[in-house]
Amino acid sequence: MFFASRLSILCAVAMTVSPVFASTIKIGEVGSMSGSEATFGLSTHEGISLAVKEQNAKGGIKGKKIELINLDNQGKPEEAAVATTKLVTQDKVMAILGEVASSRSMAMAPIAQQNKVPMISPSSTNPKVTEIGNYIFRVCFIDPFQGKVMAKFAAEQLKAKRVAILRDVKSDYSVGLSNFFTEAFKQSGGEIVVDQSYSSGEVDFNSQLTSIRAKKPDAIFIPGYYTEVGLIAKQARKLGIKAPLLGGDGWDSTKLFEIGGKSLNNSYFSNHYSQEDQAPSVQNFIKSYKSEYNKVPDGLAAMGYDAAKVLFAAMEKTKSLASTEIRDAIAQTKDFPAVTGNITIDAKRNASKPAVVLEVKDGKFLYKSTVNP
Ligand code: PHE
Secondary structure (H helix, E strand, O other): OHHHHHHHHHHHHHHHHOHHHOOOEEEEEEEOOOOOOHHHHHHHHHHHHHHHHHHHHOOOEOOEOEEEEEEEOOOOHHHHHHHHHHHHHHHOOOEEEOOOOHHHHHHHHHHHHHOOOOEEEOOOOOOHHHHOOOOEEEOOOOHHHHHHHHHHHHHHHOOOOEEEEEEEOOOHHHHHHHHHHHHHHHHOOOEEEEEEEEOOOOOOOHHHHHHHHHOOOOEEEOOOOHHHHHHHHHHHHHOOOOOOEEEOHHHOOHHHHHHHHHHHOOEEEEEOOOOOOOOHHHHHHHHHHHHHHOOOOOHHHHHHHHHHHHHHHHHHHOOOOOHHHHHHHHHOOOOEOOOOOOEOEOOOOOEOOOEEEEEEEOOEEEEEEEEOO
């Protein structure tokens, strides 16, 4: 009797003290499962869940099953921070996967860092995300590169000389990518003829687009997220603007076409992966994703899957699953064969990978080219 109660107290203490003693391996995930960027969170979650299912079918990690705890932040940085605190203090997760949007990753990262919980963002591309600390990683390229890719595409493929920018000032991603694009486009001899802004959540872009139209640009760079970009495309065409619209990975959603329709024809954006890529790694992933969810994965799903795989591989390499060991193992990731390209984590905890340029045509994303770093 005495012994049994002592034992249960001991166990209870052990369970709250260290996730290493828990019966499952708890992994946290924070994403926009609702709100105007819901497809980002939902797709990423599907990718991560598929990776978890595959890993658990192989016996989990070190004999323990993975338990994924997914929290919705409704697309809000404040909620992302609250969710991260809960995962760290209450659920005692061993690692966190997320976020997609850079502003939300930047709200989460200081909490993960302070508590020494390794965090991997699948797809946040603003450089500042991983600068927050040595527990913060990503498995995607960063925006100085993405900006260069689209500047080069505008200058060389579209022969654009005069480009307009329409940026979302509420998004670290949009502001950063606008600046990196500007720098690269000017370096290639081009000119930014007008730089307009909006705040995510706005629905009427007529005044910004009217100012842009007056400058007769060769192309318009709109590095926002799909909900606003879809509306902007519609309103731009209505105003008679025929110039190609350009964007970044934030365009990647099937909802983009639902919102913007044919207005998006003659548009191009950079992304992390193309469904048309015939590499066996890509086609095998599409096949297993399709059999699980009955649809073709977008880039977010692929990135979520890859982030989870990198994390699981790192955890398997540790001796005791201590957080410092997991951190070190993620940092040592080298040539990891992922769906979105081989992943090597560099000294700044970023991955250097190729980008693809896609054309939007009648609701399809057509592969145009691959750009290597
Ligand atoms: N790269 C974007 C950001 O940092 C997020 C994103 C990635 C959106 C991939 C769509 C697809 O905010």
